[in-house]
Amino acid sequence: MWTRDLPTLDAIAAAARLRALPGLAVLDSAMRHDALGRLSVVAADPFARFRFRDGQATLDGRPVPGGPFEALRACLAPYRLPADPARPFPGGAIGYFAYDLGASLERVTPPARRAGLTDDIALDFYDTVLALDHAAGTATLLSTGFPETEPGPRAARAEARLAAFADLLRDAPAPEPAPECGDLAWRSNFTRQAYEAAVETVRDYIRAGDIYQANIAQRFTADLPAGFDPFALYRRLRETNPATFGAYQEFAGLTVASSSPERFVRLDGRHVETRPIKGTAKRLSDPAEDRAAAEGLAASAKDRAENVMIVDLLRNDLSRVCAPGSVAVPVLCGLETYAGVHHLVSVVTGTLRDGLDGLDLLEKTFPGGSITGAPKIRAMDIISEIEGDAREIYCGAIGRIGFDGDLDTSIAIRTVFMDDREAVLQAGGGVTLLSEPGPEYDETLAKAERVFEAFR
Secondary structure (H helix, E strand, O other), rough: EEEEEOOOOHHHHHHHHHOOOOEEEEEEEEOOOOOOOOOOEEOOOOOOOEEEEEEEEEOOEEOOOOOOHHHHHHHHHOOOOOOOOOOOOEEEEEHHHHHHHHHHHHOOOOEEEOOOOOEEEEEEEEOEEEEEEOOEEEEEEOOOOEEEEEEEEHHHHHHHHHHHHHHOOOOOOOOOOOOOOOOOOOOOOHHHHHHHHHHHHHHHHHHHOOOOEEEEEEEEEEEEEOOOOOOHHHHHHHOOOOOOOEEEEEEEEEEEEEEEOOOOEEEEEEEEOOOOEEEEOOOOOHHHHHHHHHHHHHHHHHHHHHHHHHHHHHHHHHOOOOOOOOOOEEEEEEEOOOOOOEEEEEEEEEEEEEOOHHHHHHHHHOOOOOHEEHHHHHHHHHHHHHHHOOOOOOOOEEEEEEOOEEEEEOOOOOOEEEOOOOOEEEEEEOOOOOHHHHHHHHHHHHHHHHHHHHHO
């Protein structure tokens, strides 16, 4: 590993400079947090591209045998690095796992419609990254020299890449306020009446004993004007809805902009953590009323029950890959506050079993239980039946898999994905027997509101 220290940089200023290269990727802790919002990563110019779609894995367009995680493991294997707890993300794969990948992992009912905007997995391999440690105030360029693996050529490539990236990042100015994007005419695949009826349908399934909970979402789409700048949209999004797990990535024909507050799974050495969100209250402009809304959420029997159900599901998911007796719940229904909403957040941890790796962790827990329901597989069938449209990236995972084996991923909520013609945003919520149709519909709008605001 080769490194170069740089003067402190803003993630957006760095991204604007590196956008001259293909494949820009930003994992952006736009909301500062001692534990969750410490590190941002900016990368560009990947040396390889892994995709999984229609049951076939490819690397740079060439078929790779095996299932999605078997193929990905084989593609990452030549670039494995030893772990170093003192080192930030050393380079690796950055991208997304679409929710619909779940159909390749479990026997679930497919949705009636799929727009086809996304792959099931899209990960780009980055040998050179900029790591911004917000707590320490440091900016570090790191390069592995991959895909070269012989010592001499690898060192030469690493040094050349560090020099080239440092030149691009030199004297990067602080970013000016993001330009306005223009309001869009959003369309939903649900009317209020249809969504409220969907909530009642889920409650009927619960009364019948099929499930305890299911997450139901609206899918909003909007036509994009000619010349629309998705990077400007992301800059606005991180201003209107700063989040600990922000992300921006440019692929060929697709751009992803996310302001997720929710960690899916993290692997740090052998330590596993997931942070499910269940329970939401809209922020209010009056401080006293806003404080009362937060206190009401923390005391809500309905929201706490919903959260505990998903904690039990995730304890079960982690037990599939964690050492016996290691799964714990250090935080149950903790209150967290974001720009537009308050949330109840729990923390579930464990120790990964010997002989397993981060890809085993992802495979056995995907998709996240907080955005499916319980029991998971039956809830996923009901989601397909009621929503009708494939979720694509929404409620999948976005994040990074390091060449050292560590990983960190978010749940892809508060996330827009777009090609040059259309933008897609989804928002939903967990439905239990105690859910009321009207407030459930309103909750989906509260979650989407800050994202809509970024387009105005």
